[in-house]
Amino acid sequence: MHRFANPARFLKIATALTPWLMWTGIALLVGGCYGGLFLSPPDYLQGETVRILYIHVPAAWLGMAGWGGIGSASLMYLIWRHPLAAVAAKAIAAPGAIFTAICLVTGSIWGRPTWGTWWEWDGRMTSMLVMLLLYMGYLAFAGALREKSDNDRALAIFGVIGIVNLPIIHGSVTWWKSLHQPPSLGMKGSAIASEILWPLGLTMSGFTLLFAAIILIRMRTILAMTRTEARLLRMALD
Amino acid sequence: MKPKQQRLLLGVVAVAALVGAGFIALSALESKAAYFYTPSDIRQNAVAVGKPIRLGGMVADQSIKRGMDGVTVRFIVADENSQIPVFFKGITPDLFKEKSGVIAEGSMARSGEFIATNLLAKHDEKYMPPELSKGLSTQGASKP
Structure with missing residues (x-):
């Protein structure tokens, strides 16, 4: 892990890796969307509405995995002071927030025909909304601190504290009586029939690879911007 | 260190x-x-009459009785141990059916009946194609 903390080495690997991640991700997504829209059967109870699952579940996973990434990168920054870890955490925040928002919106659209409501203050929905607010707070904080790298530590502490919400989101449907159903996929297998499940595997891995590609692109952008700023500063001082 | x-x-x-x-x-x-009370919670805790709550559980088998006007409906919400009769006037959600989960918003009446003002269908974690469910319909009961 420490080997990759060197920005020059990171840039070399990230630049080579990005197109592979992106195009494989897009290919899997196209396959998953085609399978999910045209090949998989409707659900016995929900009918065609079930197809929103192919977007909703990957979005929920990436929203949560995104904060998992912010939390671990922030922790690495706090412990080993790798500047690249701070860059990674900042790069994850906006895509993570967008996927969390997609999860909430698609869930709401699914909830209307299935449950008969757009929104309820149920444990899962509320904890997911809290996560979106955490993301927005993180982004606002990061934007406000842009100039001073001292304060990267305060931002990293925010990133670590946000981890507290992850077990709550995960447990909200099994520990609390909730409107949202318990997880369909778990250690014990799947409660989703295989005909409906396979496109979900494609969109899950496709979105995940695309997410990784976006993070790498954003990290490279942040590094390039830092370099430009440093060079401009040097030129101004000369 | x-x-x-x-x-x-x-x-x-x-x-x-x-x-x-x-x-x-x-x-x-x-x-x-908790987003709702189960019938057992209501029986054990003697919820006050008229207090707005949500009641959640399974719609008991063969308990749905629709009125002549087409909008009043009576049914029984059950869990493993208790049952509560429910009265509702309005349009029921598409997924509202016997042996599947439901959440009713409303309050207990003095008669011991639950007067619902809104019904939400609760979906379970199972997803399957229509052909597959026909074979399983005898064991279709799932947890709320």
């Missing part, structure tokens, strides 16, 4: 504490964060 190791230890302790705090919050809020 080097400062780096101290920070590592502190970081590990901090994450353990945060995840622990999340789980403590989950268990401490178990009764407060």
Whole structure:
């Protein structure tokens, strides 16, 4: 892990890796969307509405995995002071927030025909909304601190504290009586029939690879911007 | 101990504490964060008449009785141990049916009946194609 903390080495690997991640991700997504829209059967109870699952579940996973990434990168920054870890955490925040928002919106659209409501203050929905607010707070904080790298530590502490919400989101449907159903996929297998499940595997891995590609692109952008700023500063001082 | 190791230890302790705090919050809020009461909860805790609550459970088999006007409906919400009769006037959700989960918003009447003002269908975690469900319809009962 420490080997990759060197920005020059990171840039070399990230630049080579990005197109592979992106195009494989897009290919899997196209396959998953085609399978999910045209090949998989409707659900016995929900009918065609079930197809929103192919977007909703990957979005929920990436929203949560995104904060998992912010939390671990922030922790690495706090412990080993790798500047690249701070860059990674900042790069994850906006895509993570967008996927969390997609999860909430698609869930709401699914909830209307299935449950008969757009929104309820149920444990899962509320904890997911809290996560979106955490993301927005993180982004606002990061934007406000842009100039001073001292304060990267305060931002990293925010990133670590946000981890507290992850077990709550995960447990909200099994520990609390909730409107949202318990997880369909778990250690014990799947409660989703295989005909409906396979496109979900494609969109899950496709979105995940695309997410990784976006993070790498954003990290490279942040590094390039830092370099430009440093060079401009040097030129101004000369 | 080097400062780096101290920070590592502190970081590990901090994450353990945060995840622990999340789980403590989950268990401490178990009764407060519940989205609905089960019929057993209502029977055991003697919920006050007229207090707005949500009642959740399975719609009992062959309990749905629709009125002549087409909008009044009576049914029984059950869990493993208790049953509550429910009265509702309005359009029921598409997924509202016997032996599947339902959440009714409303209050208990003096008669012991639950007067619902709104019904939500509760979906379970099972997803399957229509052909497959026909074979399973005899064991279609799922948890609320």
